[in-house]
Amino acid sequence: MKHLLDARDLTRDEAVSLLDTAEAMAQTQSRQIKKLPALRGLTVVNLFFEDSTRTRISFEAAAKRLSADVINFSAKGSSVSKGESLKDTAQTLRAIGADAVVVRHSASGAPHRLAHAGWIDTPVVNAGDGTHQHPTQALLDAFTLRRHLSDGQGDLAGRHVVIVGDVLHSRVARSNVELLHTLGARVTLVAPPTLLPVGVEEWTCDTSFDLDATIAGDAAAGAPDAVMMLRVQRERMNGGFFPSELEYSRRYGLDSGRLARLESVSPHAIVMHPGPMNRGLEISAEAADSPRSTVVEQVSNGVSVRMAVLYTVLAGHAGTSQEELP
Amino acid sequence: MTAPTTPTTAYLVTGVSPLGGEPTDLLLADGVIAAVGADAAAAAKDRDGDDLVVVDGTGLIALPGLVDLHTHLREPGREDAETILTGTRSAAAGGFTAVHAMANTSPVADTAGVVEQVWRLGRDAGYADVIPVGAVTVGLGGERLAELGAMADSAARVRVFSDDGKCVHDPVLMRRALEYTKAFDGVVAQHAQEPRLTEGSQMHEGTVSAEIGLAGWPAVAEEAIIARDVLLAEHVGGRLHVQHLSTAGSVEIVRWAKERGIDVTAEATPHHLLLTDELARSYDPVYKVNPPLRTAEDVAAVRAGLADGTIDVVATDHAPHALQDKDCEWSAAAFGMTGLETALSVVQQVMVDSGLFTWADVARVLSVEPARIGGLADHGRPLEAGEPATIVLYDPAARRTVAPAEHHSRSRNSPYAGLELPGRVRWTFLRGRPTVADGELAPVAGA
Numbered sequence: 001m002k003h004l005l006d007a008r009d010l011t012r013d014e015a016v017s018l019l020d021t022a023e024a025m026a027q028t029q030s031r032q033i034k035k036l037p038a039l040r041g042l043t044v045v046n047l048f049f050e051d052s053t054r055t056r057i058s059f060e061a062a063a064k065r066l067s068a069d070v071i072n073f074s075a076k077g078s079s080v081s082k083g084e085s086l087k088d089t090a091q092t093l094r095a096i097g098a099d100a101v102v103v104r105h106s107a108s109g110a111p112h113r114l115a116h117a118g119w120i121d122t123p124v125v126n127a128g129d130g131t132h133q134h135p136t137q138a139l140l141d142a143f144t145l146r147r148h149l150s151d152g153q154g155d156l157a158g159r160h161v162v163i164v165g166d167v168l169h170s171r172v173a174r175s176n177v178e179l180l181h182t183l184g185a186r187v188t189l190v191a192p193p194t195l196l197p198v199g200v201e202e203w204t205c206d207t208s209f210d211l212d213a214t215i216a217g218d219a220a221a222g223a224p225d226a227v228m229m230l231r232v233q234r235e236r237m238n239g240g241f242f243p244s245e246l247e248y249s250r251r252y253g254l255d256s257g258r259l260a261r262l263e264s265v266s267p268h269a270i271v272m273h274p275g276p277m278n279r280g281l282e283i284s285a286e287a288a289d290s291p292r293s294t295v296v297e298q299v300s301n302g303v304s305v306r307m308a309v310l311y312t313v314l315a316g317h318a319g320t321s322q323e324e325l326p
Numbered sequence: 327m328t329a330p331t332t333p334t335t336a337y338l339v340t341g342v343s344p345l346g347g348e349p350t351d352l353l354l355a356d357g358v359i360a361a362v363g364a365d366a367a368a369a370a371k372d373r374d375g376d377d378l379v380v381v382d383g384t385g386l387i388a389l390p391g392l393v394d395l396h397t398h399l400r401e402p403g404r405e406d407a408e409t410i411l412t413g414t415r416s417a418a419a420g421g422f423t424a425v426h427a428m429a430n431t432s433p434v435a436d437t438a439g440v441v442e443q444v445w446r447l448g449r450d451a452g453y454a455d456v457i458p459v460g461a462v463t464v465g466l467g468g469e470r471l472a473e474l475g476a477m478a479d480s481a482a483r484v485r486v487f488s489d490d491g492k493c494v495h496d497p498v499l500m501r502r503a504l505e506y507t508k509a510f511d512g513v514v515a516q517h518a519q520e521p522r523l524t525e526g527s528q529m530h531e532g533t534v535s536a537e538i539g540l541a542g543w544p545a546v547a548e549e550a551i552i553a554r555d556v557l558l559a560e561h562v563g564g565r566l567h568v569q570h571l572s573t574a575g576s577v578e579i580v581r582w583a584k585e586r587g588i589d590v591t592a593e594a595t596p597h598h599l600l601l602t603d604e605l606a607r608s609y610d611p612v613y614k615v616n617p618p619l620r621t622a623e624d625v626a627a628v629r630a631g632l633a634d635g636t637i638d639v640v641a642t643d644h645a646p647h648a649l650q651d652k653d654c655e656w657s658a659a660a661f662g663m664t665g666l667e668t669a670l671s672v673v674q675q676v677m678v679d680s681g682l683f684t685w686a687d688v689a690r691v692l693s694v695e696p697a698r699i700g701g702l703a704d705h706g707r708p709l710e711a712g713e714p715a716t717i718v719l720y721d722p723a724a725r726r727t728v729a730p731a732e733h734h735s736r737s738r739n740s741p742y743a744g745l746e747l748p749g750r751v752r753w754t755f756l757r758g759r760p761t762v763a764d765g766e767l768a769p770v771a772g773a
Contacts, residue, residue: 085650085653085654085658086654086655086658087653087654105655106657107655107656107657107658108528108538108539108540108609108656108657109538109539109540109609109655109656109657110655110656112608112609113609113610113654113655113656116608116609117610117653129539130539130540130657131539131540131541132538132539132540133539171539174537174539197535197536197542198531198532198535198536198542198544199531199532199533199534199535199536199537200536202533202536202537203536203537
């Protein structure tokens with residue numbers, strides 16, 4: 001695996017292997033000394049053209065625990081705001097000696113361009129691009145699901161995951177639909193029709209406008225094994241996609257009533273959220289803080305998964321010693 | 327728009343096929359087709375004292391010089407992307423003898439002064455007649471009419487008006503433009519794009535955009551404007567031209583409008599006849615264009631519309647861009663692709679080699695009809711004695727792999743790079759003077 005750009009690029013076996021590697025990484029993270037020497041001498045650049053403290057520190061922690069040097073480059077206050085192009089920024093960082101570039105960008109396809117435009121030959125890891133993909137988020141979600149639903153092994157065959165919210169603008173939803181399908185799970189997207197993209201009917205999932213019916217198990221896939229709530233971005237609230245926050249919350253929010261019904265039809269079901277949450281909008285405080293919520297666990301799993309991804313894309317490059325795999 | 331001097335060299339083209347018909351000889355002299363057939367060789371011998379060049383036309387097809395209704399020459403303002411000289415050299419290399427230069431320059435071509443400047447620069451360059459298009463509204467602002475009459479009365483004799491790049495979306499303003507241009511037989515060429523439905527749009531809205539996460543440009547945003555405009559044209563009787571029609575629904579609306587007798591014409595671009603939105607998967611902005619590349623079903627419908635005459639002309643929408651405006655991420659890139667040097671080849675591949683078109687049809691959509699719509703008296707003429715010697719000689723049997731670095735345009739944003747296309751322009755004559763001679767650009771007076 002040279003780059004990680006799109007969840008679709010992963011085969012089932014590659015995805016399972018990445019999750020297994022992440023599991024091995026996670027085992028090391030319960031030790032008192034968490035640091036591994038695997039990427040010693042290599043430099044990972046976090047190239048963030050869009051604000052995302054959470055994702056950036058997760059990648060930074062992952063790289064540092066593998067002993068890589070980390071350079072954080074954020075667009076704010078940098079030459080990017082002076083009109084420097086993506087190409088020039090990338091070539092500058094390569095010249096500085098980046099061995100891998102982790103990129104977050106508001107433009108869909110920007111990591112793909114970095115990887116394929118011929119500007120640089122460095123491995124590229126997509127940390128979220130526009131409304132396209134966020135493959136490490138999908139991997140950490142799959143990792144979390146696997147731990148709860150499949151004993152932390154193999155794939156997610158036969159499991160039913162419900163994803164609720166702004167699918168239209170969500171890279172998390174796109175990545176999850178593809179990866180969960182690859183891993184054998186069934187996915188139902190639930191959203192108001194204005195927040196599903198034209199063309200969603202071609203995706204490898206079902207769609208519904210009715211959260212209550214989906215939680216009740218009316219879908220062909222039956223009752224959910226997991227419900228993933230997507231964040232509603234502030235700018236969508238004024239974009240005319242739905243009449244008001246209150247109406248959205250009433251129809252598509254995971255409140256205590258819906259949480260109780262989920263518990264009754266599917267006692268083992270988990271509640272997920274990629275964060276940051278709008279408590280009281282897409283998810284109630286009760287649901288967010290309930291024992292079945294995996295929100296905090298997803299964050300720590302994110303570090304393990306990103307360790308696995310960085311290790312995998314940098315393995316085989318000069319300076320990496322395979323035998324140091326934990 | 328006569329050339330500064332009458333050419334003294336005569337050209338005897340032997341064994342050439344006019345419009346793909348029976349091979350014959352053409353004598354080009356004194357700016358006109360002096361003789362056709364058996365008379366040509368005889369007349370050539372009578373021309374004592376003149377230089378006579380004999381061109382072996384065996385295997386070549388003669389067409390009237392091509393006329394582009396939709397070209398961006400970028401001058402004034404973006405001379406780093408194209409100039410009137412480089413753009414018309416590109417045009418000549420593609421077999422064009424006249425190009426309509428769109429108004430979205432800087433400054434905008436919305437006054438008699440700017441259109442006359444563009445027209446004069448075209449005359450000075452000498453590679454093709456440059457026909458300025460006037461802006462419909464001041465500064466393409468969509469708020470009040472530009473001085474359409476002053477542009478029509480200027481030396482540039484503007485007859486085509488367009489805010490291309492932007493849609494005249496205000497229905498009252500569009501109505502007034504259709505009405506006002508009747509006074510001088512003008513035509514309003516509409517860039518049909520409902521602005522609210524296309525805010526932030528990056529590519530065709532459909533299966534591919536949903537998957538790759540680029541904001542969609544829905545077909546209905548084009549179709550809704552075309553439907554409104556044909557009804558406005560019916561109501562007020564003006565002349566409407568639909569630019570770069572790209573969807574199956576648009577073809578249906580124009581077909582319906584023509585059946586009702588509405589005075590509407592339509593153009594399709596070569597890229598909308600060949601390429602689809604699947605290419606956006608590469609995120610390579612060379613495929614970013616407005617209106618966007620559509621689906622295979624749309625491409626089939628546009629081809630069918632061109633074949634049955636619903637679509638009147640093929641126009642290039644040649645849109646050169648400086649390298650930095652394409653060598654970046656998709657959403658930061660400019661819309662548009664070059665097309666002058668590949669248009670005839672694409673039309674051959676899509677329409678002729680597939681059996682949908684004769685070469686006479688090619689002449690109709692790439693010369694006769696665009697000249698008629700643009701009101702050009704001495705372009706798109708029959709290949710007969712006494713007509714202007716404004717013709718192109720084309721070798722349909724040649725094959726070439728498109729290499730943008732070899733193009734005469736200043737810009738390199740051709741979506742056909744690396745693609746093998748049929749045909750090659752061997753000679754282009756503008757009023758008897760070669761602008762392309764044996765496959766190479768010829769030096770012209772004034773250039």
